[in-house]
Structures are given as C-alpha cells and as structure tokens.
Amino acid sequence: MRLAVLLKTVPDLVEELALDEDARTLLFDEMSYVPSEWDDQALEEALIIKEESGAEVTVIAVDTGDVDTMLFTALAKGADYAVKIVGDFDAAMSNWQKARVVADYLGRGDFDAVLSGVQAIDDVDGQLPGLVAGFLGWPHASVITEVRVAGGSHLQLRQEYAGGLVAELETVTPIVVGVQAARKPPRYASVAKVRQVAKSATIDEVEADVAEARLAGVEYVRPVAAGHAEMIEGDIDEVVDRIVAILEERNLLRRA
C-alpha cells in the first residue's frame, strides 16, 4: 500500500495575524507559519497504518515558504519519502491552487490513498482534500478517525457524524481521506533525530506551475463583534441566581 500524506503550514496563531487595516489585506510575508495540526493527525494515522501493515508513506508539501523542517520532522517520525513541490509559489497561495498542484503530482504517481488533515485554520470548510479528490476523480471521505487496510485494495474507514454517530465504511482505492484525528496522539520526533535526518535524508523536489486563482480575496477585515458578553456582578448567590435565570429564559433549564 502506498500512502501519500499532504502537509502544509498555516499562520501561527500564537502571533497576531498581520492585517493591514488600511489596505485591508493580510500581510502573508510578515506572519510566521506552523505545520497544520490536522495534517499532523493524518501523518500519525498513516504511520500507524505503516506499522500495522507495512505501507509506504510519502509526505508531500507545496513549497510556500519554509516547509523543509516540517518534511524532515515527518521523515524523523517514520515517513519513507518526502516530496517538495517547487515553483513560483508563496504563502498567499490559495487552497484551491495547492489542491490543483498536488493533484497534478499525485495523478502521475501510483498512490493507493491520500491522507490529509480534514481541515486547517485557513480551510475551516475542509475544501482541500475534497478538491484534490475532485481533480483526480477519486472517491473522498472526510472526518475520518481511523483508517485500516482491509485486505487487498480495500480500506476500512471510521467516520464521525453529529450526535455521536459513527459509521464504518469500506472503500476501494485510490481514495482521498480527510483525517479528523488519528487513533493515537501524534508522536514526538526528538530534535536530535530531526537534525540527523536533515543531514542524511533528501527531499525530492518536483517542479510545477501554479494555476491561476479562480477567486480573489477582496478584503480582509477583523470580525465586528455582534453582541457583548454580560458580566454578572455580585456575590456567589447572586451570580448563581442570574445564571439560572438566563438558562431558564432561554429554555435551557426546566425545573422539575
């Protein structure tokens, strides 16, 4: 089984978002970036599959800035190959463009499954894995919390629904999977190991052209607060009474 895991970096929310309030633009070059945490989950799930059934794991990132450390870290954790898609890209590249570039690359390989984070802080609707599947014409499943190889060329997936429902799906390959969470917390790669891998391993660079964006951001502004929180004053009894009253007003509490 050949697995591809899509990795990308997203703006680091530990820092302030660099927003030019006058020009109403995001200053992509002034922000710092960290690996998307959902992609970390996808990688972990792929590594678990590898340990269970000997799959081969290739991590793939589009070169939108410094992605090497992220790729070396994935190799240190146990991925077999790392691919960096290089071209005239920058941090402002849209998810649609990333999906296009990645799908072109994946279409030329013979991967059985592509795992990606189900969403990212710059993709809260989780478009990227769906777009990749769409471009490739492959099936796609999202909000997956478990991927297992079910003999031959089938995969068993665990998918989460609202209301605590869980579905078990069986699917053919190739497929694109949006991973919500891995079965175990992502593993840790020690710094010494990452540094050693960075010295000894290589990242395959693949050139690609960027497709023209279909959508253009018109303006970026901070959300305007619609309402304000009510600060409840008083001693503990008054505060409790007020909270109970609010819950009753909103039909969230019924007295027996």
Added chain:
Amino acid sequence: MQKAKAIELDIAVVDGVELNGSWNRMFEPRVISEYDLSVLDSITQIPGAESLGYCYQCGKCTGVCPVDTVGDYSPRKVFRRTQLGISLIDSPDLWLCTTCRNCLRVCPKEVNMINIMPAVREQAVLEGKAPDELLTAFENTARYGNPIGESPRKRADWTKNAGVAVPIMSQRKAPVDVLWFVECYPSYHPRGKEASSALARVFDALSVDYGILGTEEKCAGDSQRMAGERGLFEMLAEHNIKMLSKYTFNQLVVTDPHAYNAFLHEYPKMGGEWPVQHYTQFLAERLNQVHFVKALNKRVTFHDPCYLGRHNGEYEAPRALLAALPGIDLVEMGHCRETSYCCGGGGGGMWMDSFTRDYASERLSERRVKEAIEYGAEILAVSCPYEVPRFEDAVKSTGHDGELQVMDIAELMAYCMGLNEALVLH
C-alpha cells in the same frame, strides 16, 4: 540465567602493589543474589547511566530524596526495581526525579542521578515514552524558544512595563559591561515579569551598564537537557552562543540558576565561554552601592534553589542580600543550604505536574510552603524563576492564601530601595 557479576576488581593493582580482594569478597553468587540482570544491564549500558549499577542499597539517598517524602521513589528503589527486572524506561520512576542533587551529596557509591536521569530519559524520549505534557514543553521550546508556547516576538515585551529603560543589544549597538540573560519565565510569566522589572530597576539605580538580547534570546535549555532532550538543548545553545557572540560584553548575569548551570558547565563545551554570575552574586558584590530607604519589617525565610546551591555551591550571595535589607527578620528553615528541599520544578518537573500528581501525595512545593509556614515566615524569598509560580500555587492549594507571600529577592531589594511602590500581596 545470568549470574550476578562482581562489580569490584578481583585483584587491584595500586601504585604497583597488588591488592588481592578475594579474602573479603563473595565471588560466587549466593542464591539470593541470583538475578536475571539483563534489564539492569540494558540500563547501565546507556552512556551516562553506568553508575546506577554501583548502588549497594545502603539507603542513605532514601533519607534525603525529596520525592520519597511524598511518594515511593528514591535512587535505592530505582536500583532495586531495575535489578528485579522492571525497566526504568517504562516506569513512572523515570520522570519523578527533579535532579535536585541531594542524593549525590550523601551516596557513598556516587550513584549519579544527575547523569543517569538525562541519559535514560533521552532513550525513553526516542522510544516515544515520555509524558505528553513534557513533550508539549519540548515542542514549544523547539518552535518558540520557550517552553510555555508564548510568541518569540513578545520576549522583550515585559520591558515596556519595567518602569525604566531596558537596553536591548540589537538597538544599543555598543559594548556593555553586563549582558543580562533574562530567560523564559522572567520574560513571560506575569510574576516573573514583575521580578524582571524589579531587577531592571535595581540595575538602573546602580547605574549598571547592561543590555539584554530581547527577541534574539531563546531558552537556555538546561532543564530540557535534564529531562532528556539533549538535541533540543544543543540547538538552543548553538543559537544563544551565536547571538551572544555578536556582541561585546564583559560578563553574563543570569536570572535563572538553571541558565547559570548551563553557562557554567555546558555552554563552554560548545564554544560559548563567558564569565557568568547569578544576579544574586552580581548584586552581593555591589551591596555597598545600594541605598535602602524603606524597612521591610517582615519575617522572611529563604529557599535555596537546587541549581544555585547544591549544584553550584552558592549559598551566601542570596543570604548576603537578604541580611542587608533593613528591618528583615531572617529565619532559616530546617531544610536549608546543602540540605535544602526542592520546589519540584527542576529536571523537567516544571512541565510534569499533572503526571507526577498521580505518584505523589502532595507537590514538593506544597511541602516546602508548609515548612515556611511552620517557621512563621510571612515572606518566602526565592531566587529562581520557577519558584514564584510554583510556591504561589502551593500557598493557595495548601490553604495558606494571604499568610505567606512569595517574593523574588530582586523584588524585596527593589522595595527596600524605594523602587517598587508596594509589597504586592498576590
């Protein structure tokens, strides 16, 4: 089954004289010492962990190990369990030692937990067997240069509220006498920042010619090293050495005893050698220039930080500063100086409080706070940035809120020098 091996030599030759030890040695193991030693061997063959095998179970360490007073852990127990086949790598024991160095002080066989712990922990980290919260601290440090996960761009933000100008080297562009290495908790933690501001005011009042690295500084990394992330420590040290090397200064002054330890013993091995003083040492040498204008009028006790005291032998400088404060009633606790208790923050303990809670009846910091209360102290004076948050939490969790204040020595000095408005009760 593999038989127990004698550790000592059968025949030793000292200065050409052959000393035959066979008359008092047991070279044929008796039944009670026939253990499968493969697990012990797997630990003692890790470079740095050899001395665990020297233990002869005298139990001296158990009497002084702070962790044993709140749990079931001491070097003697670690040896015995390993000898019986419980792998230290998989045992919670591996994460309980705070590297306080009290056992090494009394161990006749020099079983050295200060070397054993980081070595075995490094192995466990490689195998993915470390507590999650510790790994989070490692990841934060690797990514942000501080274990708390704060923005590296905001490392010098505390200076804005220091009340005095704090020179930052990259802007100052001139040699200084003192480069003050501030460290993480003094840069980010609310109470740490207050202590840093106090120290900045004291430096300012004494006209110290100094500067800080600001955003060019990263965690010194010593506790991460003791917690088993040597690679991370090396990465941080390389960065800090590179940044420090850009500037001209006569000496380093550090706020943090853990950084002091790193700059004294570890950074020189990596090419970063500068004269370094803990801030208490630096100020103690300048006491004659200090003008006190206010009396403290409080009963104060002092907690020796493990990495200033036991690790590096400095017991006098903090006491000299405290003794000079007008109106101070300085009282020593039973555990002081060499026998000082431990706050529980060293060796990565700072980042494993949830983990260790399952193996301890109470926190070491809670024990220590109770001791300070027993001695009637109104102020617990400290000189390590881990301690203010740890002891303040412990004051609250032991129900002594309002009875005992935890203050950095820099804050007490600034107060008596008239540089801090009030002794803030938190």
